[in-house]
Amino acid sequence: MNGFSTLASEQLGWYVYLLRDPRDDSVFYIGKGKGNRAFAHEASATASEDHPALQSAKAKRIADIAAGGQRVQVDVLRHGMASEPQAYEVESAAIDLANVVSPGTLLNVVLGHHHVQRGLMPAQEIEVLYAAKPAPKLEVPVMLVSLNSRWDPSLSHQELEEATCFWWHARGPRRDQCQYVFGVHNGVVRTVYRPLNWRPRVEGDSGWEEDVGKNYVRWGFEAAPAPEMAQYLRTSVRRFIRPTQWSFLYVDPEV
Known part of the structure; x- marks a missing residue:
């Protein structure tokens, strides 16, 4: 079969499909x-x-x-959906399930539109996401950095550190006054570090080409553990975040 007929296409709506290898009947793409x-x-x-x-x-x-x-076998998993967002949700759930049942078999480069926001995660993470307690009162100036496009429950400690430390448009005395940096995902604190040795991004650093020809550079820092701030982990700092897109922001001590 080379494709759907015009009549079928007109009535099919948005759909989620599987590509199956006829040699072993395995699904290799969703x-x-x-x-x-x-x-x-x-x-x-x-x-x-x-x-x-x-x-x-x-x-x-x-x-x-x-x-x-x-020929590749095409199977339709779900059809007749009225919108692309609905199809995205089904696609993401199917990809997550396939990766649990048969790890490493899918050849998808992207894990689904809502993978980070609403994808597979342990039940404990769901509880934190929706019912995180408010962070304790801030006694010192801190910097919040957004991990929304980087965070995933499966990230290693090293990957989380890199995502928190590099690279930000932060510069100047306000940045240097911050005693801690909080990595934040969906308003919840995921990492806490004490910043050491802020430095500009230079040739050889990840993504340094993005700064070429611009009148500014991004900055990163060497991180020191901050066990004294562990009480802030998995707590909500949404009270400091306005409903706008942001990459980082400064928060002063609370009176």
Whole structure:
């Protein structure tokens, strides 16, 4: 089958689909779309054969299947959805489940639109996310940095430290007055460090090319453990955060 008929496409709505390898019946990709999106992967894999370096693992898998004289099996997991956000939710849940049942088998590069915000996490994390207690009164100036685009329950201590320490547009005396830096995800404190040796990002650092040609650079710091501030971990600092997009902010001691 090369695609849905016009009549089927018009009534299908948004749907979530699985790409299955006919050689072992395994699901190797989960996606969402409308119309004939589910069948577009075979065409793009064929087009990329002239540029092997640009081929993704998914495209190579499809090419291997075709080389054996077979076709990718397309299954529709859920259909008739009225909106893309609804399809995103189903896609994300399906990806999370597949990664639990058969770790390492999916070739998706992106884990789903809502993976970080509402993806797979332990029950304890759900409790923290929705019922975190307010953080204790702040006695010293601190800096909050947003981990919203970086945080995941599976991150290692080293990965969390790197996400908290690097790289921010923070500079000047206000930054240097902050005695601690809190890494915050969805208003909840996930990391606490004492900043040492703030320095600008230079050539060789991760993402340094982003600063080339600009009249500013991002800054990062060497982190020291802060066990004396452990009472702030997994507590809510939402009272300091306005409902706008932010990357970092300074918080003065509370009177």
